[in-house]
Amino acid sequence: AQSVTQLGSHVSVSEGALVLLRCNYSSSVPPYLFWYVQYPNQGLQLLLKYTSAATLVKGINGFEAEFKKSETSFHLTKPSAHMSDAAEYFCAVSLRSNDYKLSFGAGTTVTVRA
Amino acid sequence: DAGITQSPRHKVTETGTPVTLRCHQTENHRYMYWYRQDPGHGLRLIHYSYGVKDTDKGEVSDGYSVSRSKTEDFLLTLESATSSQTSVYFCAIGRLAGGPDANTGELFFGEGSRLTVL
Numbered sequence: 001a002q003s004v005t006q007l008g009s010h011v012s013v014s015e016g017a018l019v020l021l022r023c024n025y026s027s028s029v030p031p032y033l034f035w036y037v038q039y040p041n042q043g044l045q046l047l048l049k050y051t052s053a054a055t056l057v058k059g060i061n062g063f064e065a066e067f068k069k070s071e072t073s074f075h076l077t078k079p080s081a082h083m084s085d086a087a088e089y090f091c092a093v094s095l096r097s098n099d100y101k102l103s104f105g106a107g108t109t110v111t112v113r114a
Numbered sequence: 115d116a117g118i119t120q121s122p123r124h125k126v127t128e129t130g131t132p133v134t135l136r137c138h139q140t141e142n143h144r145y146m147y148w149y150r151q152d153p154g155h156g157l158r159l160i161h162y163s164y165g166v167k168d169t170d171k172g173e174v175s176d177g178y179s180v181s182r183s184k185t186e187d188f189l190l191t192l193e194s195a196t197s198s199q200t201s202v203y204f205c206a207i208g209r210l211a212g213g214p215d216a217n218t219g220e221l222f223f224g225e226g227s228r229l230t231v232l
Contacts, residue, residue: 009154
């Protein structure tokens, strides 16, 4: 079975600083990987996804993630944090491109300090 | 916007009472999912459906049942609610992405239903 582990349940960054959220996966077959963002009292919104095309994936709101097979990682980054980036972020994995069943990590809450 | 509506958005009930949450979609997607969200656990799959009357269990299905008699509606029922079922419940639909990733799928989520069982 596939699974993901998000390192760090809370991350605090200063406005303008680098945002780095870590995600490691385990999968017996090449995975498809996703990052979702959840703003307070809202549903989850897709930030970006890896589907085996390019290993560096660019998403919305200036976020990007790099798939590293050797490290089984899919870390999310943003060069310069904005106050509006304060939210909870979830990494997720599925085994097949059209298998919508996702396994989610526990989530990382990002706080942005002025 | 995938046209997903969840109802009720908030509900407080007592232990032992039945509860039904409704997910309604307007885009005729086959694939629908119910997840629950709890602190420290992320989202966990309860049940899912691949079409009318075609449902299956997820990883945390005990105490829950689902029904899908119409493509647009996916109902989640707690036959006898317990305090451990206090959670935020999310419905999601699965659909193929457009553009260069046309063969890959994505999940789109509703706004959630917050259930408190006293």
